Amino acid sequence: MSEKQPSVGTYILVFMALLVLAALTTGIAYVDLGPFNTVIALAIAVVKMSLVGLFFMHLWYSPGLNRIVVLAGFFWLALLVSFTLADFLSRTWITSFDLAPR
Amino acid sequence: MSERAASDALPLLPDQPAHSASSVLHHQFEDIEQQRDADNFGMWVFLATEMLFFGGVFTGYIIYRTLYYPGFVAGSHGLEANLGAAMTFVLLASSFTMAMAVHAAREGKRGMLVGFLTSTIILGIAFLALKFTEYIHKWHEQLVPGFNFHPALESLRGAPERSVELFMCFYFFMTGLHALHMIIGIGLLAVLAIVAWQGKIPRENYTRVEVSGLYWHFVDIIWIYLFPLLYLIGGRYQ
Numbered sequence: 001m002s003e004k005q006p007s008v009g010t011y012i013l014v015f016m017a018l019l020v021l022a023a024l025t026t027g028i029a030y031v032d033l034g035p036f037n038t039v040i041a042l043a044i045a046v047v048k049m050s051l052v053g054l055f056f057m058h059l060w061y062s063p064g065l066n067r068i069v070v071l072a073g074f075f076w077l078a079l080l081v082s083f084t085l086a087d088f089l090s091r092t093w094i095t096s097f098d099l100a101p102r
Numbered sequence: 103m104s105e106r107a108a109s110d111a112l113p114l115l116p117d118q119p120a121h122s123a124s125s126v127l128h129h130q131f132e133d134i135e136q137q138r139d140a141d142n143f144g145m146w147v148f149l150a151t152e153m154l155f156f157g158g159v160f161t162g163y164i165i166y167r168t169l170y171y172p173g174f175v176a177g178s179h180g181l182e183a184n185l186g187a188a189m190t191f192v193l194l195a196s197s198f199t200m201a202m203a204v205h206a207a208r209e210g211k212r213g214m215l216v217g218f219l220t221s222t223i224i225l226g227i228a229f230l231a232l233k234f235t236e237y238i239h240k241w242h243e244q245l246v247p248g249f250n251f252h253p254a255l256e257s258l259r260g261a262p263e264r265s266v267e268l269f270m271c272f273y274f275f276m277t278g279l280h281a282l283h284m285i286i287g288i289g290l291l292a293v294l295a296i297v298a299w300q301g302k303i304p305r306e307n308y309t310r311v312e313v314s315g316l317y318w319h320f321v322d323i324i325w326i327y328l329f330p331l332l333y334l335i336g337g338r339y340q
Contacts, residue, residue, distance in 0.1 A: 008205060015198040022194060022329075026187040029334040037337040041330035048326045056201040057319045058312075063139060066146045073150035077157045084161050088168070 004061050014055045021048050126307040134306055141309040145316045156324055159279065163272050163331065171336075173265020177273065178335035180245060180257050180266075182236065186333035189232045190325065196225035197322040200291075204315045210305030212298060219295040219311075222318065226288045233281055240270070247271045273332055280328060283321045290314045 006014075025044045029037060054060040059067055131137040167174045203218035244252040247267045258266055294314055297303055303311060 011198060011201050018194045022190045025330055029338040032337060032339040041334055045326050045330055049323045052197060052319050052323055056197055057316055065143055069146040069150050073153040076154055080157050081161050081164060088165050
C-alpha cells in the first residue's frame with residue numbers, strides 16, 4: 001500500500017462535488033430531455049461512483065491488484081446484463097404485457 | 103507432550119523481532135504493510151461478489167423496466183423524489199464522515215475517530231428513518247404488493263395495475279436489500295466505535311476501520327444508482 005493518502009481537503013472537495021452532482025440529478029429530472037433524462041442521470045451516477053471509489057475508497061492510491069478486482073467485478077456484471085438482455089430482446093414473442101389486451 | 107517439548111526447544115528465527123507486536127501483526131504476514139494489503143484485497147474481493155449479488159436484482163430491474171415501461175414510470179412518479187433526494191444527501195454525508203473516520207484512525211486521533219464513527223452511525227440511522235417514513239406512506243397509499251395493494255386510480259396514471267405492482271416489488275426488494283446492508287453496516291460501525299472508544303485501535307493497524315469504510319462506501323454507491331433508477335424514471339417534468 002502506497003503511503004500516499006488523500007488529505008482532508010481532498011475529502012471535502014469530493015464531498016462538495018458529490019452534493020452538487022446529487023442536486024444536479026434531482027434538478028435535471030424536472031427538465032424535459034426525452035430519453036436523455038435517463039442517460040444523464042446514469043452518467044452522473046457513474047461520475048459519483050467514480051468519485052467515491054477513487055477518493056473515499058482510496059482506489060486512486062491503491063495497489064493495482066485492488067483495481068483489477070474492481071474491473072473484474074464490472075466485467076462479470078457486464079456479462080450478466082448484456083447476455084441476459086441479448087436473450088430477452090432477441091425473443092420477438094416476448095412483448096410488453098402492457099400492450100396486450102386485458 | 104513430547105511434541106510441545108520439541109517445539110519449545112526450537113531456537114527463535116534470526117529475523118524474529120525480540121518483542122514483536124504480535125497483537126497487531128499476525129504471524130502469517132511479513133510486515134504490517136503486507137497485512138494491510140491483504141485485508142484490503144480481501145474486502146475488495148468480497149465487494150466484487152456483492153456487486154454481482156446486487157447485479158442480479160439490477161439485471162431483473164433492467165429487463166422488467168424494458169418490458170413494462172409505462173407501469174414503471176407510473177410507479178416511479180408515485181414515489182417522493184424530494185424524499186429520495188434527501189436520503190441521497192444524508193447518505194453522501196455519511197460517506198464523507200466515514201472517510202474522515204478512516205483518516206482519523208490513520209492519524210491515530212482517538213477522539214476524532216469515535217466522533218466521526220458516531221456521526222456516520224447517526225446519519226445512517228437518519229437515512230433508515232427517512233426510508234421507514236416512506237414505507238409507511240406507501241402502506242397508507244396501499245401500494246405494498248402482496249400485503250396491501252389497492253392503489254387509487256390516480257396513482258396508476260393510466261398504467262396497468264399489475265405492472266405498477268411489479269415496479270413496487272422492485273422498489274421494496276431493492277431498497278429493502280439496501281436497507282439490510284445499511285443495518286449491517288451500522289452494526290459494524292457501532293462495534294468499531296466502542297472498540298475505538300476503548301482505545302483498542304492502534305495507529306499501526308487500523309485496517310478494521312478502513313475495511314468497514316470500504317463496505318460503507320459500497321452501500322453508498324448502490325444508493326447512488328438506486329436513486330435515479332427508482333425515483334426519477336421518465337423524468338419529473340409532466
